[in-house]
Amino acid sequence: MELQQEQQRQGEPSIHGDGRGAPSEAELARAADVLRGISEAYSAKMVGQERLRSSLLVALIAGGHILLESVPGLAKTTAASTLADTVSGRFKRIQCTPDLLPSDITGNQVYDASSGSFRTVLGPVHANFVLLDEINRSSAKTQSAMLEAxxxxxxxxxxxxxxxPKPFLVMATQNPIEQEGTYALPEAQLDRFLLKEIVEYPSPQEEFAVLERIDTGALDPEHHVRSTATLDDVLMLQDIARRIHVSPAIRNYIVGLSYVTRNPAAYIGEERARYVKYGASPRGSIAFLQCSRALALLNGRAHVLPEDIQTLRHLVLRHRVLLTFEAEADGVRSEELIDAVFAAVPTP
Structure with missing residues (x-):
């Protein structure tokens, strides 16, 4: 079926996510104040990494989880703990290793000799912000337990x-340069991450600023930024985001993009289409809907623009558009094919 015919089949969706109407100007102003405070507190400790900050906030507001990929030493742990500090959230870090057990994450029952009974000890996953460091070093059984949570x-x-607890945000990291002793995340598990961000090296100027902040003690682990918001503020942001307006034209745009990733040959050409093994699942469309609302709120708008979808294209699709071995052999990256898909679908 052609793309236009597929789009015409889409029914007229409800204007807002929960039927309560668009956010008021007062709500948008309150959200802007909260987000401004979080961003300022984040920047007080973090140098650069503005794209990472934006991605973390989008995931938090959208109520999803994020996979971070980068080489070691690019401040992923610092970014996660700093974000937790800004909203007075509980932060836990879990170092994944091959011998890590599911109970090490979720918790277990231990025998209390004083009372002669078992008591429940909750694991580190029971926090607002959970960093799973090097998730691909844990076994498939442990990965499954975490993803179930x-x-x-x-x-x-x-x-x-x-x-x-609410809110609940998982930030999982994986190292792309060390593959010995790792367990690659299956495609079905990758799909459960709302976003995938690739953290890049800082610029020379940013790296120079990092050295200065080390001298001032700003990057000491014991140094925490001041809280500028609360967990209730985060829940408020999530509630407002659910009511951001997404027009039928934008929804059809999202559906069309997902459709083309699954049927690429007719739209991006046979030469490129042979590199695509599988397209995005419906979770990709859902991720665009949720994340575009969060991004619109970050930009102070009560409605989603096509530019929001385009900004999110790599974050949402790079782990959902799966490539063939031929693509890897030819050095073709998923981002290139995603850009080709977006070029093939008319912007509303």
């Missing part, structure tokens, strides 16, 4: 269900 927002210990 991400999806269901709960853990089960000894038959008892324990809800995770």
């Amino acid at each position: 991400m999806q269901e927002h709960q853990t089960t210990i000894g038959g008892e269900v324990h809800r995770l």
Whole structure:
């Protein structure tokens, strides 16, 4: 079926996510104040990494999780803990290793000799911000336990269900240059991450500023930035984002983009299409819908623009448009094919 026919089949969706109407000007102004305070507190410790800050905030506001890929030493842990500090959230870091057990993450029951009974000890996943460092070093069983917590927002210990706190954001990292002793995330598990960000090296000027902040003590682990918001403020941002207006034209644009990733030959040519193994699942369309609302709120708007979708294209699709071995052999990156898909779909 042709793309236009597929788009015409889409029904007229509701104007707002929960039917309560668009955010008021007062709500947008309040959100802008909260976001400005978070950004200023973040920049007080972090040097550069503005794209990472934006990606983390989009994931937080959209209520999803983010996968960070980079070489070691690019301040991913510092960024995650700093964001948690700015909103008075609980932060936990889990170093993934091959011998890490699911109970090391979710928690376990331990015997209390003083009372002669078992008691439940909750694991580090029971926090607002959880950093899974080098997730691809943990076994598939441990990865599955963590991803279940991400999806269901709960853990089960000894038959008892324990809800995770709100808000709840998982930031998982993986190192692309060391593959010995790692367990690659299956495609189905990758798809459960709302976004995938690739963290790049700082510029020489930014690296110089890092050295200066080390001298001042600003980057000491014991140094925490001041909180400028609360967890209730984060829940408020999430509520406002759900009511950001997404027009039927934008929704059809999202559906069209996902459709082309699954049927690329007719739109980007056979030469490029042979590099695409699988296109984006419906989770890709859902991610565009949720994240575009969050990005619009970050930009102070009560409606989504096509530019929001285009800005998010790599974040949403780079781990969902799966490439063939031939693409890897020819040095073709998923971002190149994603750009070709966007060039093929008319902008509303």
